[in-house]
Amino acid sequence: MSTAEIKSRLMEQLEDRFVTWAKGRPDIRAAIVIGSRARRERPADAWSDLDIVFFTTNPEHYLSKIHWLKTFGNPLLTFVKDTPAGGQRERRVLFDGGLDVDFTIVSNSEAKSLLRFLRLRKRFPQLLQLIPKRTSRKIMREITDFAGIIRRGMRVLVDKDGVAIHLPLLNDNSFSSLAAKPSQAEFLAVLNEFFYLAVLMTKKLRRGELWTASRMNNCSMKHLLLQMLEWHALASNRWDYDTWHGGRFVEDWADPRAVDALSNAFAHYDKEDIRNSLSATLDTFGWLAIETADHLGFLYPASTDERVRGLLDQYLFEGTETPSDGGV
Template sequence: MANLTYDLIIERFLSFADKEQNIRAVIIVGSRARQEKPADQYSDLDLVIFAENPNSLLYHKKWLAQIGKSHITFLENTAVGGGIERRVLFEGGLDVDFACFPISAVSEMKSQYQVLSVFGKGIEVLIDKDNIIPTIKKNIKTDLSKKDMSEEIENTMQDFWYHAVLAAKKICRGELLEGKSICDTYMKNLLISLNRTHSKLKNGIEYNTWHGFRFFEEWSDPTIVAKFAQIYSHYEEKDVWEALKYTMNLFEELSIEVCKLKNLFYPAESVRYATHLVESYYLQGR
């Protein structure tokens, strides 16, 4: 029997999908469909499936046997698009994400910036029984260029400083893991989001900042990347306080520059108030 390869997985899945009335369209996204940062030996296969009843693919696993022997499989939310995907680790360590969406999701995706950003890096159409994919493709360029980041920036800043105070309260209460989680997860996500905006404002809206943490070390300003060595903590109270302080300092530095580049009001009073509260909680906890 032939060793399983990604090409063979695609071939077998297409044979299954062609006969499956439920499946209306299938595309490849990610590294196996794009020119920039193409697939390497560690890359998976990302399939986006539009089906009349996506739950029949997500919540039943028997159909996977038609593709190959699977060792691990589970459900997870998709990185973008608000959907669910079945992730599968097949024989040979080959991993495939089957992101399954209802047909109605096509009209919603046409106006979702994150989805269009992923699709804009490249897609390969494998099946399109009803010619629905072109309606997404024609929106990619126009919608990406129209995005206004002002409201998102303002909300991110307010969100960050609220959670800085919340993290300090949790540490003072003795909920160290909760405080560390807010600082090292929630607040870091906001920091990286603002950093992504900063990079686009400096380099142009078309500048590729990917999604999530993908290729962060390459698209981010090297001086900012270097500061990330200071902003994560060990599970120790003093260290969490230090990480919180450095995270706040870096976010403030980025916020000021982003507001200047975008000509936005910088909420200095809110920042001062939040910083004062964090400092007062720190002194209480000593």
Template sequence: MIFENGELVIPRLLDWVRARPDIRAVLRTGSRARGEADQWSDHDIELYSTDPEPYRDSDWLDGLGPVLAGVGLDGPWDNPARLVIFEGGAKVDFQVVPVARLHELTDELDDLHERGYEVLLDLDGTAARLPAASGAPENELPDEREFREHCEEFWFELGHIPRYVARGELWVAKLRDAGTKELLLTMIEWHALSHFGLDHDVWHNGVRMREWAAPGVWDRVDALFSGFVPEDVLRAASATGALFTELARDVARRNGFTYPEAAEQAF
């Protein structure tokens, strides 16, 4: 079994890999490769294979240990990917990648590997030729058109919430609310980058937001969420709109954009 006390045991993973001659290299990315992980962090493992296609099926996972749940996806290079929770609770995101992609990375790292990577196995010496990772995030701010469209989409989504609450459709209202939170998260990221600079690490999906958001933002997050009660749903929607407005106006000011004030009338 590959797990002990919920942790991925790399030597056992590599023992399994060595019995599969098609896998020529193993890399680890993500927070564990960067030394920023805690006990709850995912394990991001890349298996570089001469024949990735058979890994689209999930049978190969049986050799690693009992699987509680798994999701099969297409990876960023149209490669097989498996997101797995094993018995013991460890979550592992596997990418099974063509060996040719590893050769491409020796010329220039992509954004993911530029953040940091760790070579766990290198049977052919290809990974030894990878450039050193800078560790710097690859961030960018929107242009004015993207900014405006993002703001209008936010107010379009938020404007649906009172309508569904009035109909008594709280489930649908909460689904719309989830969409506004995703749009707000992007604005929180843009606001932090506008405040601190493009080399500021905003992580992803709101992870560690209390650490990277601009001052005062995290203190207002608790007011953005509600229970399953009409009045509370509307209160949280208003708080979400108020924070979005404040941050978006600041992003516009710092970047010379025009904030689309008329869009607020949709709510």
């Protein structure tokens, strides 16, 4: 039996233990599997974790205690953090054998409220107009995030009150997580922030602050590069083109030219390498932005691009020192 087959079987056994446990716990009202172990497109492989969402009348107990985890296996480590989407909290666990499980712990009253909202909204589509705009936007953002996950696939493990079975109501098109086209102002804001960070990072590099320069180059600027990769893919294909989230599967959906260029865009903790990766990142971001602007009918700020690159050349290649006053 291969390693992948062994891990798959161990995950199935862990899931079975969870179901048996949840059915015997009065406070656990429903549980579903989301993520790769529930979806058909890009299903689980040997490296996939298990994502379980369960609805309980006592969420704080499972967020603050860890003894219940021993029912499913031997936990090597565990911690609690906010979920990437949906506005909930999750307990992440690494069990023996490298089995990693994310338990998203949701208040059952919230789950029931969501179901009531979905049913009411189906009957009264204008319901959100009766709620203050700030509140309605927050509600829609969290529901839309969760809907995007559910839409990719879910499996019901436990459903004592008939709540989980109705979650497919989230597949309503009004909860679509389709990316919004940027306005000219939003597009320029990303460009301006990227160019600003490029100059600031270069000053840090010249001052010898490699940690800060490396972090800005490999993290902050790459976050903006990812945004441009997504916009470019959407603008070049169609606006419902699937760019997943957080850079997942970027190798498959992004322009192949950009994917090839990424091999030079991330730097080691080395001054020369950071400088080279900055150059590669600027070049890749630049042509992506130019082509995206052309697709969207935006004006590209060529003069700003030219002036920023001139500053960078001055700082990096002409030996001009930046002030060493220890400022930001």
